[in-house]
Amino acid sequence: MIYHLxxxxxxxxxxxxxxxxxxxxxxxxxxxxxxxxSIFIGRRIISWLQRKQIGETIRDLGLEGQMQKKGTPxxxxxxxxxxxxxxALLFCDLTNVYLQLLLFTTLWCGAxxxxxxxxKVFKHNKEGLHPKVKLLAQLFLGLVIGMTxxxxxxxxxxxxxxxKAGVANIVEKGDRDALDVDSETLVAEDAGWQMENVVKSxxxxxxxxxxxxxxxxWLSPFKGRWGWYCKWAIYVLMIVIVITACSNGTNLTxxxxxxxxxxxxxxxxxxxxLAWVGGNLVNSDYLNIMYIPGSGEIAVFMAAFVGALMGFxxxxxxxxxxxxxxxxxxxIGGIIGVGAVxxxxxxxxxxxxxxxxxxxxxVIMQRYYFKYTKKKYGEGRRIFKMSPLHHHYQKEGxxxxxxxxxxxxxxxxxxxxxxxxxxxxxVATLALLKVR
Numbered sequence: 282m283i284y285h286l287x288x289x290x291x292x293x294x295x296x297x298x299x300x301x302x303x304x305x306x307x308x309x310x311x312x313x314x315x316x317x318x319s320i321f322i323g324r325r326i327i328s329w330l331q332r333k334q335i336g337e338t339i340r341d342l343g344l345e346g347q348m349q350k351k352g353t354p355x356x357x358x359x360x361x362x363x364x365x366x367x368x369a370l371l372f373c374d375l376t377n378v379y380l381q382l383l384l385f386t387t388l389w390c391g392a393x394x395x396x397x398x399x400x401k402v403f404k405h406n407k408e409g410l411h412p413k414v415k416l417l418a419q420l421f422l423g424l425v426i427g428m429t430x431x432x433x434x435x436x437x438x439x440x441x442x443x444x445k446a447g448v449a450n451i452v453e454k455g456d457r458d459a460l461d462v463d464s465e466t467l468v469a470e471d472a473g474w475q476m477e478n479v480v481k482s483x484x485x486x487x488x489x490x491x492x493x494x495x496x497x498x499w500l501s502p503f504k505g506r507w508g509w510y511c512k513w514a515i516y517v518l519m520i521v522i523v524i525t526a527c528s529n530g531t532n533l534t535x536x537x538x539x540x541x542x543x544x545x546x547x548x549x550x551x552x553x554x555l556a557w558v559g560g561n562l563v564n565s566d567y568l569n570i571m572y573i574p575g576s577g578e579i580a581v582f583m584a585a586f587v588g589a590l591m592g593f594x595x596x597x598x599x600x601x602x603x604x605x606x607x608x609x610x611x612x613i614g615g616i617i618g619v620g621a622v623x624x625x626x627x628x629x630x631x632x633x634x635x636x637x638x639x640x641x642x643x644v645i646m647q648r649y650y651f652k653y654t655k656k657k658y659g660e661g662r663r664i665f666k667m668s669p670l671h672h673h674y675q676k677e678g679x680x681x682x683x684x685x686x687x688x689x690x691x692x693x694x695x696x697x698x699x700x701x702x703x704x705x706x707x708v709a710t711l712a713l714l715k716v717r
Contacts, residue, residue, distance in 0.1 A: 282370055282371055282375070283301070283371045283372060301372075304557060304560070304561075304577045304578075304580055304581060305557070307372045307373070307581045307584075308553070308557070308580050308581045308583075308584035309584070310368070310371075310372050311368040311369065311371075311372045311373070311581050311582070311584045311585040311588065312368075312584040312585065312587060312588035313588065314367070314368040314371065314372070314585070314588070315364045315365060315367075315368045315584075315585040315586075315587075315588030315589040315591075315592060316364075316588045316589075316591050316592040317592070318363065318364045318367055318368070318589075318592065319360055319361070319363075319364035319588070319589050319591075319592025319593050319595070320592045320595050322360060322363060322364070323357075323360045323592065323593065323595060323596050323603070324596075326357070326359055326360050326603075327354050327357070327596060327602055327603045330354035330355070330356060330357070330603065331354055335354055335355060335356055335402050350600075350601070350604075353601060353602070353603065353604055354602070354603045354604070355398060355402065355603070355604040355605075355606040356395065356398045356399075356402065356604075356606045356608050357593065357596070357597065357603035357604055357605045357606060357608070357609060358391065358394055358395075358398075358605040358606050358607070358608030358609025358610065358611075358612055358613075359391075359395075359608055359609075360589075360592075360593055360596075360603070360609075361542075361589045361590065361593050361605060361609045361612060361613070362387060362388075362391045362608070362609075362612055364585070364588065364589035364592055364593070365387055365582075365585050365586055365589045365616075366384065366387060366388070368584075368585040368588070368589075369383075369384060369581070369582050369585050372581055372585075373578055373581050373582060373585075374578050377575055377578040378429070378433055378435040378436060378575070379436075379575060379576055379578055379579050379582075379623050380578050380579070380581075380582055382426055382429060382619060382623060383579065383582050383616060383619060383620065383623075385425070386422060386426070386615045386616055386619045387612055387615070387616060389418075389422050389615070390422065390528065390611045390612040390614070390615035390616070391608060391611075391612045393410075393415065393418045393419075393607075393611055394606065394607035394608035394609065394610065394611035394612055395607075395608045396410055397409040397410040397415065397606075397607040397608075397611070398606040398607050398608050401607075409607065416525070419524065419525045419528050419529070419615075420521055420525060422524060422528075422615060422619075423520055423521030423522070423523075423524040423525055423618075424517070424521055426520055426524060426619055426622060426623075427516070427517030427518075427520035427521055428517060430516070430517070430520065430622070430623070431481075431513050431516070431517055434481075435575065436481075436623075437479050437480060437481055437482070437573075437574065438479075438480060438482045438484060438571055438572065438573050438574075438625070439479055439480075439572050439573075439574060440480060440482075479574075482496070483496055483497040483498055483512050483513060483515075483516040484496045484497075484571065484625065485497070485625040485626070485627060485628055486570070486571055486624075486625050486626050486628065486629060486714075487628045487629075488629065488632075488713035488714065488716055489713070489716055492569065493569070493570070493571075493714060494571065495628065496512075497512050497515045497516040497519065498512035500512070500515050501515060519627065520622050520627070523618050523621065523622055523627045523630065524615060524618035524619055524622065525618075526618070526641070527614045527615065527617050527618030527621075527630065527634065527637065528611050528614035528615045528618060529614065529641065530614060530634065530637030530638060530640060530641045531545060531610050531611070531613045531614030531617065531637055532607060532610040532611055532614060533637070533640045533641055533644055533669045534610075534636060534637050534640045534669065534671070535604075535605060535609070535610040536669060536671055536672060537599075537671055537692050537695060537696050538597060538598060538599040538600060538601035538692065538693075538696065539594055539597050539598040539599055539601070539696050540671060540695075540696045540699055541605065541609075541610055541613065542590045542593050542594050542597050542605065542609075542613075543590075543594060543696065543699075543700045543703070544636050544637075544699060544700060544703040545590055545613045545617065546587050546590040546591055546594075547700065547703040547704055547707050548617055548633055548634055548703070548707065549583050549586045549587040549590065549616075549617070550583075550587055550707065551633055551707045551710055551711060552579070552583050552617065552620050552621060552624065552626070552633075553579075553580045553583030553584055553586075553587065554580075554711065555570075555624055555626055555711075556576055556577060556578075556579035556580040556583060556620070556624055557577055557580035558570055559571060559572060559573050559576050559577075559624055559625075559626075560572075560573060560574070560575065560576040560577025560578070560579065560580065561577060568714070568715075570714060571625055573623075573624065573625065576623065576624055579620055579623060579624060582620075583620060586616055590613070593605065593609075599692060599693040599696065614637075617630075617634065618630075621633075629710050629713070632706055632709055632710050632713065633706060633707060633710040634706075635702070635703075635706045636699055636702060636703055636706070639670055640669045640670050640671065641669075643664075643665055643668045643669050643670035643673070644668045644669050646664050646665075646668075647663060647664055647665055647668040648668075650662065650663070650664050651663060662680070662681075662682070663679065663680065663681040663682070664681060664682045664683060665681055665682075665683055666679040666681045666683070666684070667679065671695055671699065674686060674689070674690045674695050675689050675690065675692065675695065676689060677689045
């Protein structure tokens with residue numbers, strides 16, 4: 282809203298109003314605002330949750346310090362959602378289709394997670410929403426995003442963008458600030474920039490190959506008209522799978538104080554960088570990265586996303602004063618999945634979100650190995666002492682194929698080490714864009 286206000290006031294030549302053309306300036310404002318909002322409203326929401334006795338129900342799994350968390354307020358994801366939505370409404374371009382999809386994702390996943398937490402807390406049903414209902418809601422979100430990517434004329438990529446004299450002059454003069462503004466605005470102001478080959482495309486980013494691009498049409502067994510429909514069907518299906526997997530992966534990672542929030546903030550930083558680069562004409566051309574007009578607005582949203590998570594860590598770091606619950610974890614996962622899809626970076630997620638991937642795989646492996654050994658030997662056996670994987674390091678004295686570490690590791694140290702691994706994966710993701 283503030284962004285649109287300053288856009289309107291441009292004709293009055295107010296000093297400083299031009300700052301709102303810069304993505305980096307708006308991103309910084311969104312991030313700081315999200316942190317402050319999260320800290321400010323966090324204490325009040327936590328107090329309200331305590332008065333309503335909305336506390337976490339804990340099962341005794343024999344984990345160190347576990348029972349001390351009993352009664353800790355949950356549904357703290359409300360703090361995250363408010364701290365994302367308010368700065369996004371204030372500092373983002375509300376006419377941008379990418380922002381609209383991210384806001385829809387935030388509210389949809391937030392409502393889904395809230396319903397799940399509500400059933401658990403107020404209906405005293407530990408299972409929450411039926412898994413099929415939750416899955417259908419996630420599939421619906423993926424389908425909405427996928428169909429919008431397919432049918433919207435605002436979601437395009439530009440191939441072979443020629444950099445004309447206007448760009449050369451800016452770089453030669455050293456006017457680095459000009460490279461930071463919304464690329465569409467700069468193009469409109471500089472007739473020397475010519476942009477062509479606007480296409481609806483099923484191309485995405487992938488490391489290790491020339492130009493870092495992969496086209497889903499290569500998976501289509503058909504050519505011609507049927508091939509066109511088939512490639513988009515494959516792309517939409519991939520989008521649905523990615524969004525559903527991200528949402529569930531983050532949910533499984535939410536099991537220790539600060540673990541999901543911290544690792545997700547690291548992922549958000551990388552997505553914000555990729556959005557800023559991919560939405561900027563000069564930087565994307567220089568780095569030979571796919572240029573997606575308008576996607577720079579995702580960087581501002583991601584700044585708010587990271588700021589909200591950092592502010593939430595004020596209360597969620599060990600020992601946690603509040604848990605995010607499914608209200609927060611499903612929202613975080615949905616935002617990460619949708620953000621990556623809109624930037625055509627979904628195939629980088631197995632690296633960037635390696636922690637979420639391993640956590641999910643640990644649950645799948647544990648479950649199927651237990652069933653297999655129970656059928657074969659009459660009793661179930663385990664690969665890990667406990668799943669998801671982060672609990673494996675907390676547990677001791679349980680027969681399992683993997684026994685290391687022998688002794689339980691304190692929760693705060695496990696979380697810190699997972700954060701460090703997340704940073705390594707984040708750097709690797711950015712570095713891989715230059716491996717081709």
